Amino acid sequence: MKQATVNELQDDSHSASQQGVWLPALRVLLLLGVLLGLLYPLAVTGLAQLLMPEKANGSLLLKDGKVVGSALIGQQFTKPGQFWGRPSATGGTPYNGTGSGGSNLGPSNPALQKAVAERIAALKAAGPVPAGAVPLDLVTASASGLDPDISVAAALYQLPRISQALGISEARLRTLVNAHAETAWFGNSDSARVNVLELNLALPVH
Missing domain, CATH: 1.20.5 (Single alpha-helices involved in coiled-coils or other helix-helix interfaces)
Incomplete structure (x- = not known):
């Protein structure tokens, strides 16, 4: 008990x-x-x-009061009278935000070499280009495939084509590029970049 x-x-x-x-x-x-x-x-x-x-709302860009994209995500531009961005290797379609990623192809990979050659050919076929090497960021995709920016060198490389397509002097276009150039906080002038969508929206005709 x-x-x-x-x-x-x-x-x-x-x-x-x-x-x-x-x-x-x-x-x-x-x-x-x-x-x-x-x-x-x-x-x-x-x-x-x-x-x-x-920024809190996605850095949206407007044209005539309508949203045309974000300053944070690139878009594909292919018209001769537009600035072209970096190639995109995202899944499905270029600049696919739900399939972000790179091609994972090494420099010696034949598929990458073929893709670069095709991109160079497309740039030359679209209009006149300057003499010299093509800027690397115009023919290679980034790791995310969504880059909205290109180097100033890549933008300047496209001036002859855009000048011919729009009937605007290269000097005027160069001024436009320089006005939109941004440098990273700890970068130098060599790392200056421009936002492709913002640049195209600033063109007199696009």
Whole structure:
């Protein structure tokens, strides 16, 4: 009889200790859920909309009041009177945001060599090009396949073609490119780049 009483006391003590552990844990879980799952996201979203609404909404670019793309994701341009961006090796279609990735082809891979040769031929077939080597970023895809920018050298390489297609002097186009050139925080003039979509939107005709 005494043994049964002792066991009952032990069971009651165990149940009480479990309640003492679970109840505080549940309170902490609910508190953190409200703080981190509701209040914190709302605060961050509100601050972002207040301090940097353009970036918070995807850096969208407009033309005639309509969204035509984002400054963060490249698009494919193929007309002679447009600046062309980097080639894209994303899955399905070029600049496919849901299939971001590169070709994973090494420099000695015949498939990459063939693709580069075809891209060079397409650039030359589209219109006049300067003498010298083609800028690397005009014939090779990036790791993401979504790059919205090209080097200033790549933009300047396309001036003869665009000048002929639009009837605009190369000097005027060069001024346009330089006006849109951006340099990374810790970069130098050699790393300057331009956003292809912004540049095309700034053309008098596109």
